[in-house]
Amino acid sequence: MGLALEGKRAFIAGVADDGGFGFAIARALAEAGCKVSVGTWPPALGIFETMLARGKLDASRRLSDGSLLSFELIVPLDADYDSWEDVPEEVRTHRRYRDRGDFTVFGAACRCREAFGEHAFEVVVHAIANGPEVRRPLLETSRKGYLAALSTSAYSFVSLVRHFGPLVRPGGSFITISYLAAERVVPGYGGGMSSAKAALESDTRVLAYEAGRKWGHRVNAISAGPFASRAASAIGTIGKMITYYAHASPLEGALTAQEVADVALFLASPLSRGLTGCVLHVDRGYHSMGVPHDLERWVDTLFPPASPQESGRDA
Numbered sequence: 001m002g003l004a005l006e007g008k009r010a011f012i013a014g015v016a017d018d019g020g021f022g023f024a025i026a027r028a029l030a031e032a033g034c035k036v037s038v039g040t041w042p043p044a045l046g047i048f049e050t051m052l053a054r055g056k057l058d059a060s061r062r063l064s065d066g067s068l069l070s071f072e073l074i075v076p077l078d079a080d081y082d083s084w085e086d087v088p089e090e091v092r093t094h095r096r097y098r099d100r101g102d103f104t105v106f107g108a109a110c111r112c113r114e115a116f117g118e119h120a121f122e123v124v125v126h127a128i129a130n131g132p133e134v135r136r137p138l139l140e141t142s143r144k145g146y147l148a149a150l151s152t153s154a155y156s157f158v159s160l161v162r163h164f165g166p167l168v169r170p171g172g173s174f175i176t177i178s179y180l181a182a183e184r185v186v187p188g189y190g191g192g193m194s195s196a197k198a199a200l201e202s203d204t205r206v207l208a209y210e211a212g213r214k215w216g217h218r219v220n221a222i223s224a225g226p227f228a229s230r231a232a233s234a235i236g237t238i239g240k241m242i243t244y245y246a247h248a249s250p251l252e253g254a255l256t257a258q259e260v261a262d263v264a265l266f267l268a269s270p271l272s273r274g275l276t277g278c279v280l281h282v283d284r285g286y287h288s289m290g291v292p293h294d295l296e297r298w299v300d301t302l303f304p305p306a307s308p309q310e311s312g313r314d315a
């Protein structure tokens, strides 16, 4: 059995440029013959449309057969809102939102239903995260910042599965993207983002159960290693994290978005039909390490042994 994605439809929530995992997954799915639609955050949608129209993304849209990755549908999507009643007046009337129609999760699902009908999609990808206080340690994170991180980065997946569930063919696949901070302490990944990723992974299991029983859908997460996307640049230390992972992982070298996208392809395809409720680490093995492979060098550099005289001990 191959990937069997030729002619199938995919929806990817969280594509606004060519620099993140969502775009890489869109490309990989298109290479496999999928028709791809995306949901884009309204404040970023105008720039995305302009970049597409002016050919600024053509190089990264070029597929191996020479054609350009094209999007069947680009819908405005603000995943902080489930339905129109939730949208505050100042957002409805904001210049980046006011001409976009219903940009809620429900609104995006309605537009997809109008365009393609029920059971149109084979795969739905959630590649959305935002934590306004990500640079603040948890101890210094406000309630508002913490809940905002949870809302955009975790609850949005619950909402996406609820509203897009009926649009997905029974047995279809939902995929979200998490990070190791869900299970281990990552200093610098603050503002409640670690809590949001922990919730996202727990929700992946519960949604796998509920959406599996309700529709026969599968729900899985990829826990990706660090990658220099636009969202990741909000984390001040992303460059150093990439360098550190590249040296400290079992598979040396920096993670590529293509490596993540290829695993998403597997999760989207019937090759993974027996797999649901899983969190797959796609981080070149970093998650499995306990201490750095060059422990002695780290310790000797950071904490050079004191000379016998300094330590006051006999030689």
Ligand SMILES: NC(=O)c1ccc[n+]([C@@H]2O[C@H](COP(=O)([O-])OP(=O)(O)OC[C@H]3O[C@@H](n4cnc5c(N)ncnc54)[C@H](O)[C@@H]3O)[C@@H](O)[C@H]2O)c1
Pocket: 013, 014, 015, 016, 017, 019, 020, 021, 022, 023, 040, 041, 044, 077, 078, 079, 080, 126, 127, 128, 129, 130, 152, 177, 178, 179, 180, 223, 224, 225, 226, 227, 228, 229, 230, 231, 232
């Ligand atoms: N880049 C990394 O190092 C890394 C590592 C592990 C996991 N991830 C996860 O991968 C996913 C994709 O992120 P990325 O790093 O590829 O960056 P990205 O910038 O390509 O994707 C984040 C997207 O979320 C969108 N977004 C933000 N708030 C939104 C909202 N309210 N409604 C709708 N869309 C909204 C942004 O417009 C953007 O398109 C995120 O969940 C992120 O946490 C990233």
